[in-house]
Amino acid sequence: MRLARHLGQAVAALLFAATASADLVPIPAGFYRPLFRGETDAKEISVRAFALAATPVTNGEFLEFVRANPKWQRSHMKRLFADDGYLKHWAGDTELGERCDPSQPVTWVSWFAAKSYAGWKGGRLPTTAEWEMVASAGFTKADGAKEPEFVKAVARWYATPAPETLPAAGSGRANIFGVRDLHGLVWEWTSDFNSAIVTGDARGDTGLERQLFCGAGSLGAKDTANFPAFMRFGFRSSLKAAYTVHNLGFRIAKDE
Amino acid sequence: MKNDERMTKPEGRATSAHAASSLRLRHSFVIRLSSFVILLASALAADKANPSAAEPKPPCCRALPPGKPLTDKSLYQLDSTWTSDVGREVQLGVLRGRVQVVAMFFAQCEYACPIIVENMRAIESALPAALRDRVDFLLVSFDTERDTPAELRAYRKKAKLAPAHWTLLRGGADDVRELAALLGINYQRDARGQFAHSNVITVLNAEGEVAFQQAGLNKDSKETIAAVEKALAPEKTSLSP
Numbered sequence: 001m002r003l004a005r006h007l008g009q010a011v012a013a014l015l016f017a018a019t020a021s022a023d024l025v026p027i028p029a030g031f032y033r034p035l036f037r038g039e040t041d042a043k044e045i046s047v048r049a050f051a052l053a054a055t056p057v058t059n060g061e062f063l064e065f066v067r068a069n070p071k072w073q074r075s076h077m078k079r080l081f082a083d084d085g086y087l088k089h090w091a092g093d094t095e096l097g098e099r100c101d102p103s104q105p106v107t108w109v110s111w112f113a114a115k116s117y118a119g120w121k122g123g124r125l126p127t128t129a130e131w132e133m134v135a136s137a138g139f140t141k142a143d144g145a146k147e148p149e150f151v152k153a154v155a156r157w158y159a160t161p162a163p164e165t166l167p168a169a170g171s172g173r174a175n176i177f178g179v180r181d182l183h184g185l186v187w188e189w190t191s192d193f194n195s196a197i198v199t200g201d202a203r204g205d206t207g208l209e210r211q212l213f214c215g216a217g218s219l220g221a222k223d224t225a226n227f228p229a230f231m232r233f234g235f236r237s238s239l240k241a242a243y244t245v246h247n248l249g250f251r252i253a254k255d256e
Numbered sequence: 257m258k259n260d261e262r263m264t265k266p267e268g269r270a271t272s273a274h275a276a277s278s279l280r281l282r283h284s285f286v287i288r289l290s291s292f293v294i295l296l297a298s299a300l301a302a303d304k305a306n307p308s309a310a311e312p313k314p315p316c317c318r319a320l321p322p323g324k325p326l327t328d329k330s331l332y333q334l335d336s337t338w339t340s341d342v343g344r345e346v347q348l349g350v351l352r353g354r355v356q357v358v359a360m361f362f363a364q365c366e367y368a369c370p371i372i373v374e375n376m377r378a379i380e381s382a383l384p385a386a387l388r389d390r391v392d393f394l395l396v397s398f399d400t401e402r403d404t405p406a407e408l409r410a411y412r413k414k415a416k417l418a419p420a421h422w423t424l425l426r427g428g429a430d431d432v433r434e435l436a437a438l439l440g441i442n443y444q445r446d447a448r449g450q451f452a453h454s455n456v457i458t459v460l461n462a463e464g465e466v467a468f469q470q471a472g473l474n475k476d477s478k479e480t481i482a483a484v485e486k487a488l489a490p491e492k493t494s495l496s497p
Contacts, residue, residue, distance in 0.1 A: 078328045078329075078333060079328040079329050080328060080329050080330065080331065080333055080438065081333075111437060112434075115434075191430075191433065192433060192444075193437075194433070194436060194437050194441070194442045194443070195442060195443060195444040196442055196444070237442065240437070240440055241434075241437035241438060242438075
């Protein structure tokens with residue numbers, strides 16, 4: 001069953017790849033297996049077909065956005081929507097300066113800023129389920145976990161500190177959908193980054209809390225290949241919507 | 257028991273909206289009259305920060321119209337539109353001018369939400385009588401599908417939340433996600449349509465800035481009450497930039 005589905009996804013991906021536009025890549029419907037779930041929850045969440053940008057948004061692209069929307073320029077930024085790190089690596093409101101390259105992924109952006117950019121482009125941020133589903137695809141296989149080379153490449157990035165100078169967006173190897181840089185460049189915002197329930201939940205009836213706290217152990221035993229997904233889960237749950245981080249960017253998605 | 261409530265829920269939303277607002281009108285006619293005068297004045301002054309100033313105010317709103325722009329950290333900068341349990345469409349900015357004790361919930365919540373609401377009522381009754389009248393309570397639903405205005409109305413009735421001080425709102429999925437993000441509340445819908453969510457009670461000052469947050473259920477509310485009192489006390493505290 002699973003094999004057939006993955007085969008289906010792979011074939012669909014290949015078919016879609018042929019017609020893909022340069023930027024937004026059609027992603028066929030599929031499934032996302034959440035890392036943590038309540039006892040009564042399904043093992044898989046179905047994800048509808050959608051389109052995802054092949055690469056994260058760059059400094060150059062974001063510059064166009066702030067030029068067109070002055071309220072998102074650094075000095076006009078309301079603290080509610082971004083902390084004071086917002087675009088701090090840029091030379092000014094509408095200039096990148098020498099230390100920033102237009103081709104690098106934009107970072108130091110809050111969730112609000114990312115969301116607003118995506119809306120301006122006629123899109124939206126991908127959901128965590130969408131993002132994770134595409135990120136689980138390997139270079140040559142729909143299920144990256146079955147591709148040792150992919151697993152190794154992903155693990156290598158999560159084990160390496162962020163480089164001083166970020167590489168250009170799009171420099172990573174494309175996965176089977178034709179999407180690049182989901183691993184190996186920057187962390188990325190998702191529309192529902194704040195859906196991760198780690199602490200503060202006191203509903204006793206789902207056993208969710210217990211799973212969260214015991215989950216890491218069982219996960220390690222069963223599914224080491226998914227350790228990066230666990231790190232992303234932890235990272236997302238540590239974020240607040242106004243946070244800006246030196247290696248946190250985003251990409252846009254669109255409904256089909 | 258919940259079904260009974262739903263069976264008897266009033267369907268004529270205009271009628272009940274009218275009933276509720278006339279109730280409110282009697283309750284605070286003087287305040288409304290005086291705020292209306294100021295409202296007119298500020299509308300004439302073409303206050304850009306509050307384009308809705310000239311529109312009729314919903315029942316939940318007894319806020320004095322703002323004479324100055326919102327602060328950088330004011331939640332009232334959000335321009336999303338919400339629907340109250342009496343069916344009125346409002347922006348959060350209508351709550352400006354009064355201290356709000358805020359939580360997110362959903363009507364069919366089996367465990368945590370009734371406790372959160374109970375905790376909020378405890379805060380309400382623990383406030384000195386002189387202050388109690390100057391504090392409002394706001395519940396915003398996670399459940400964009402099931403918590404219709406009628407459902408919220410039924411919840412208000414069941415939980416006996418006084419219309420004079422309690423506002424119940426529902427909104428679109430993106431707007432709920434955004435408000436939750438601003439309040440630092442994480443949530444997730446599970447397969448049964450229930451929501452796992454962080455339990456947080458937030459105190460917003462009159463300007464809509466987060467003044468204090470209490471996390472967890474059945475926590476000692478002393479600090480929260482102190483935060484409410486502080487937000488009420490000197491004008492300058494809540495209006496500082």
